[in-house]
Amino acid sequence: MAEEKDFTIQNYLEFIQNKKLMGSKCKDCGKLYAPVRKLCTKCNSLNMEWVELSGKGELAAFTSITVGTPYFIDLGYDRNKPYCFSVIKLEEGPMVSAQLVGVDESKPDLIKIGTPVKVKFLENELKGETNIDLGFEPA
Amino acid sequence: MGKLSKRVAIVGAGMSQFGQLFPLKRNPDLWVDAWVNAVKSVDNGIAPKDVDACYVGNYSSDLFNHQGHLGPQMANLVGLTPKPASRFEGACASSGIALRQAIIAVASGIHDVIAVAGVECMNQLPTSLVTDALATASDALFEYPAGATFPGLYATVASAHFHKYGTTSEDLMRIGIKNHENGAENPFAQMQRTIKQLMQSKLKKLEEQGKDLPNWNDEFDYLRSSSNPMIAYPLRLFDCSLVTDGAACVFVASEETARNFTDTPIWIAGTGQGSAALSIHDRDDLTGFIATREAARQAYEMSGYGPKDMQIAELHDCFTIAELVALEDLDFYEKGKAAQAIKEGETKRDGVRPINTSGGLKSKGHPVGATGAAQAVEIFKQMRGRAERNRQVKFDVERALTHNLGGSGATCVVTIYEK
Ligand SMILES: CC(C)(COP(=O)(O)OP(=O)(O)OC[C@H]1O[C@@H](n2cnc3c(N)ncnc32)[C@H](O)[C@@H]1OP(=O)(O)O)[C@@H](O)C(=O)NCCC(=O)NCCS
Ligand SMILES: [Zn+2]
Numbered sequence: 001m002a003e004e005k006d007f008t009i010q011n012y013l014e015f016i017q018n019k020k021l022m023g024s025k026c027k028d029c030g031k032l033y034a035p036v037r038k039l040c041t042k043c044n045s046l047n048m049e050w051v052e053l054s055g056k057g058e059l060a061a062f063t064s065i066t067v068g069t070p071y072f073i074d075l076g077y078d079r080n081k082p083y084c085f086s087v088i089k090l091e092e093g094p095m096v097s098a099q100l101v102g103v104d105e106s107k108p109d110l111i112k113i114g115t116p117v118k119v120k121f122l123e124n125e126l127k128g129e130t131n132i133d134l135g136f137e138p139a
Numbered sequence: 140m141g142k143l144s145k146r147v148a149i150v151g152a153g154m155s156q157f158g159q160l161f162p163l164k165r166n167p168d169l170w171v172d173a174w175v176n177a178v179k180s181v182d183n184g185i186a187p188k189d190v191d192a193c194y195v196g197n198y199s200s201d202l203f204n205h206q207g208h209l210g211p212q213m214a215n216l217v218g219l220t221p222k223p224a225s226r227f228e229g230a231c232a233s234s235g236i237a238l239r240q241a242i243i244a245v246a247s248g249i250h251d252v253i254a255v256a257g258v259e260c261m262n263q264l265p266t267s268l269v270t271d272a273l274a275t276a277s278d279a280l281f282e283y284p285a286g287a288t289f290p291g292l293y294a295t296v297a298s299a300h301f302h303k304y305g306t307t308s309e310d311l312m313r314i315g316i317k318n319h320e321n322g323a324e325n326p327f328a329q330m331q332r333t334i335k336q337l338m339q340s341k342l343k344k345l346e347e348q349g350k351d352l353p354n355w356n357d358e359f360d361y362l363r364s365s366s367n368p369m370i371a372y373p374l375r376l377f378d379c380s381l382v383t384d385g386a387a388c389v390f391v392a393s394e395e396t397a398r399n400f401t402d403t404p405i406w407i408a409g410t411g412q413g414s415a416a417l418s419i420h421d422r423d424d425l426t427g428f429i430a431t432r433e434a435a436r437q438a439y440e441m442s443g444y445g446p447k448d449m450q451i452a453e454l455h456d457c458f459t460i461a462e463l464v465a466l467e468d469l470d471f472y473e474k475g476k477a478a479q480a481i482k483e484g485e486t487k488r489d490g491v492r493p494i495n496t497s498g499g500l501k502s503k504g505h506p507v508g509a510t511g512a513a514q515a516v517e518i519f520k521q522m523r524g525r526a527e528r529n530r531q532v533k534f535d536v537e538r539a540l541t542h543n544l545g546g547s548g549a550t551c552v553v554t555i556y557e558k
Contacts, residue, residue, distance in 0.1 A: 063297075063371045063372050065294075065371045065372075084286075085282075095421070096281070097282045097287060099285055
């Protein structure tokens with residue numbers, strides 16, 4: 001059962017590998033954290049529970065990157081094929097960083113902040129291995 | 140709380156040449172150059188025997204140069220060992236923190252004089268690895284795997300600011316144009332050329348190559364063209380600071396000793412430091428930096444001055460958007476109002492409150508860990524009327540401010556100076 005897992009980064013990331021966006025919720029004050037946190041910084045409680053998030057939210061801020069990180073260069077992105085890094089405000093409140101897909105990255109001026117989005121777990125193949133990365137696309 | 144227990148002054152400050160200098164210059168070479176220039180700036184002279192400790196600001200010699208433990212290395216090169224020598228790290232705010240800690244240590248009475256160093260030699264790595272080393276100053280767990288680069292994080296902040304306040308790319312271009320105009324007057328700057336001059340040499344190059352000449356009427360046309368490639372939308376090449384090798388040195392002295400060194404010390408009126416979540420997604424407001432607001436609040440409170448009292452300032456323009464946001468976070472302008480003031484020329488060298496007379500990080504260069512100390516060098520020169528070439532502002536500067544931002548805004552140090 002999800003509730004038994006410790007509130008660690010590794011467990012949060014493993015949920016994502018299993019295509020689940022999970023957060024931790026403070027049982028004392030109700031504050032919700034994603035990515036996961038073990039200590040509630042609102043009320044100092046350690047009394048947390050795992051909750052699954054709907055994966056719905058809206059685009060809070062973004063960029064389209066032409067000079068990318070080594071991982072994204074390995075995934076085939078470059079000046080002619082930029083990718084979008086975004087900050088997503090989830091409907092439950094927290095914000096997360098993720099790749100934004102399903103948009104025209106080469107026309108970033110057409111991408112609008114406030115656009116409703118939904119989670120899309122990205123299956124990235126690299127060196128024979130499949131990695132699941134957190135992504136979002138327009139809803 | 141919130142007060143220095145005695146007055147503290149800057150009695151000397153100098154910097155090395157900034158530029159793409161590796162392998163001609165490495166950290167030790169850069170630092171000794173900065174020290175020598177700082178020593179020259181002390182009116183009555185200063186010797187190692189007068190200095191009690193060496194505080195070194197450096198972001199990542201570990202990654203850039205495969206060298207840690209810079210404190211004693213730098214201290215020894217200028218004759219300060221066996222005195223205390225330590226390194227301070229806070230990404231691009233590293234030497235801002237070293238300066239602040241020196242101020243606090245001198246105010247405590249434990250030391251009378253501290254040499255503050257800022258050093259960074261970045262060009263030992265190729266750009267791709269520099270980018271990767273810089274990325275470790277942002278969140279490596281969640282932002283970096285999502286593709287965030289440094290320019291990318293500031294671009295994300297820019298997107299939020301554009302959306303909320305109608306800021307445009309042209310507003311940012313004005314910041315770059317101004318800072319290059321200032322840097323052209325700074326013999327220590329990495330790019331001592333205005334954007335107009337860079338545009339003209341580009342045109343000349345194209346002409347020599349027999350290529351079709353673009354129809355650029357002014358710098359804005361040039362900056363909108365493919366000669367200014369997109370790095371992370373909406374930030375282009377000329378919105379980014381430079382990758383720089385350089386060092387700076389500042390002598391901080393106690394109230395009792397300051398007058399031994401000079402009749403015109405520059406006094407520290409206030410110092411403040413703030414922090415924020417490392418990841419920008421963990422911050423409530425993406426259009427500004429809470430760490431700056433907190434650092435400014437402390438520094439204003441300590442000094443008894445407000446934003447309107449600041450006559451000049453060196454702001455951390457690691458990206459053009461960062462200068463615009465800083466103008467608002469420091470309350471120089473209301474939120475969303477800085478762009479208009481910039482357009483009206485208020486931040487130019489002949490404007491009401493000149494910003495980044497040194498050329499800023501954009502044109503002077505940004506050896507990340509050296510930047511905070513280098514900002515203090517410019518203020519020291521301007522307040523004593525000794526800025527080189529045509530860069531000296533035309534009025535007497537009684538009060539000034541520096542703003543040194545670390546990483547994607549998770550650390551900020553604000554320092555206020557007075558005569
Ligand atoms: C933007 C950036 C990636 C460009 O690097 P690059 O593509 O390797 O650039 P190069 O060094 O190959 O230089 C290519 C040309 O652009 C020029 N150039 C490089 N950076 C420039 C900049 N920031 N502004 C203007 N011109 C620049 C160079 O002078 C060179 O001109 P030339 O061809 O006429 O000689 C790099 O400058 C950068 O990462 N800047 C940001 C640094 C940073 O993040 N600092 C920390 C901030 S907190
Ligand atoms: Zn709680």
